[in-house]
Amino acid sequence: MPRLAIVGLLALQSALAQHPTFYKDVLPVLQQHCQACHRPGEPGPMPLLDYAGTKPYAQAISQAVGSRIMPPWFADPAIGHFANDRSLSPSDIQTIVDWAKAGAPAGDPKDAPKPVKWVEGWTIGKPELIFEVPTAFNVPASGVIPYQYVIVPTHFTKDTWIHLAEVRAGDRAHTHHIVVSLRDPGSTWLAGEPVGVPFTLKPHEGMSGAPGEFLAGYGPGAMPEMLAPGQAKLVKAGSDLVFQLHYTTNGQEGCDRSRVGFILSHEAPRQRVVMLAAANIRFMIPPGDPDYEVNARITLHSESSLISLLPHMHLRGKSFEFRAVFPDGHTETLLRVPHYTYSWQLSYYLAKPLRLPPGTTIECTAHFDNSADNPMNPDPSKAVRFGAQSWDEMMIGYFEVATDLKNGLRELLLPGQGNPAAHTM
Ligand code: HEC
Incomplete structure (x- = not known):
């Protein structure tokens, strides 16, 4: 073979070798960063488990990762380290973009990583106990549906420690979010409301009578929380679960x-x-x-360590920041979300728990865009206050702490320093 042809062949071979392939280069990225949501029964619109299912979306995937729309992740990378950070490295993004550009080649199936064994249905594994809302809610085709509440008794006869909890919507297409809170025995929260059937709140009812502790939630982009071994949430004997259900209409019942x-x-x-x-x-x-x-702060009075953060605003939410102000006076920024969107409700789980000595204050600063330039804004001509519906606003910095077994809300917070929004989303 002439020398030139050999050189040409070698150049061609190495150019081919540089194309990323699905099995060798792309699938590992999908497994780690995408399949938690993009598999059957989960919120991602198409499964990205195999070549046949992924290839038709190569261009869309390239665009979504190139513009950092996918995977959903909003933390400023300069602040903090998070265990559930699914964001892609620049080299992962390049791999996917190059792969799509090269015509989305399959490559050799022998190069494929082992498939991830996803548990069907429940992400936490098979639950030992399941509580289901006893009556179905019929979602109409159109209109705005006020938040529905359903009280479901646990019938627990002894205090019960829950290691993992997962909330699953029966009808995902119509369910924006679900919050499951606890109502301790003897609590006056929602006193007089029926048990087992959906009801709506009277004005201010949800804010009074010491709302219960948040147990678990489901929302856009949220994954069930995986507590560390040895950690658990307490459900006292005789407690009720209170489901708060936010349905949205989409033209179909x-x-x-x-x-x-x-x-x-x-x-x-x-x-x-x-x-x-x-x-x-x-x-x-x-x-x-x-x-x-808008600013908010709360001071903790018992030893604890911070494990997660969840900023919550509605459609005018623009940015959100969490800070810890320690008793010695120094301040640490914990999370900065420079471009908040209501479309995704993400929790940020700290890679390493952060010790909060007694006397630490958690401060939050939010900014809202109530101008006509905010495409999500339902009405820029309106003054907006706190309220439950999505055209109202919220300003809540949820955070979770791990603490001594004897500490509950009462021990962690000063008397009178309520937790007014602990169950509202
Ligand atoms: C936390 C869950 C979650 C993760 C993780 C996630 N996605 Fe998505 N993805 C979604 C949801 C939900 C939608 C639909 C969004 C919408 O309709 O606004 C979506 C939409 C998409 C779309 C647009 C689909 C279309 O209609 O064209 C693409 C492409 C996509 N995802 C690719 C990816 C890739 C690639 C990854 C990993 C790098 C990823 N996603 C990670 C939940 C997720």
């Missing part, structure tokens, strides 16, 4: 019966996990304001 599944602590738990919130419910965002600031 639906029917939902949602469930929560539990995996119990089998060894004696070592740490109790409690959801707290720094919330501001007294703001008023002026009409048209493009950058209105």
Whole structure:
């Protein structure tokens, strides 16, 4: 063979070798960063499990990762380290973009990583206990549906430590979010409301009578929380579960019966996990304001360690920041979300728990865009206050701490320093 042809052949071979292939280069990225959502029964619209299912979407995938729309992740990378950070490295993004550009070649199936063994249905594994809303809710084809509440008794005869909890919507297409809170025996929260059937709140009813502790939630992009071994949430004997269900209409009728599944602590738990919130419910965002600031803070009075953060605003939410102010006066920024969107409700799980000595204050700063330039804004001419529906606003910095088994909301917070929004989303 002439020398030139050999050189040409070698160049061609190495150019081919540089194309990423599905089995060798792309599938490992999909397994690690995409399949949690993009598999049957999960919220991603198409499964990305194999070549046949992925190839038709090569261009869409390339675009989604190139513009960092996928995977959904909003934390400023300069601040903090998070265990559930699914964001792609620049080299992963390049791999996918190059692969799509090269015509999405399959490559050699022998190069494929082992398939991930996803558990069908429940992400936490098979629950030992499942509580289902006893009556189905019929979702109409159109209109706005006020939040529905359903009280479901646990009938627990002894205090029960829940290691993992997962909330599953029966009808995902119509379910925006679900929050399952606890109502301790003897609590006056929602007193007089019926048990087992959906009801709506009277004005201010949800805010009074010491709302219960947040147990578990389901929302856009949220994955069930995987607590560390030895950590658990306490459900006291005789407690009720309170489901808060937010349905949205989409032109078709639906029917939902949602469930929560539990995996119990089998060894004696070592740490109790409690959801707290720094919330501001007294703001008023002026009409048209493009950058209105709202602050909230809450001080903790027992030793604990911070394990997760969940910023929550509605459609005018623009940015959100969490800070810890320690008793010695120094401040640490914990999470910065520079471009918040209501479309995704993500929790950020700290890679390493952060010790919060007694006297630590968690501070939150939010900015809202109530101008006409905010494409999500339902009405820039309106002054906006705190409220439950999505055209109202919220300003809540949810966070979870792991603490001594004896500590609950009462021990962690000062008397009178309520947790007014612990169950509202
Ligand atoms: C947390 C869950 C989640 C993860 C993780 C995730 N996705 Fe998605 N993805 C979704 C959901 C939900 C939608 C639909 C979004 C919508 O309709 O606004 C979506 C939409 C998409 C779309 C647009 C589909 C279309 O209609 O064209 C693409 C492409 C996509 N995802 C690719 C990926 C890739 C690639 C990854 C991993 C690198 C990934 N996604 C990770 C949940 C996820």
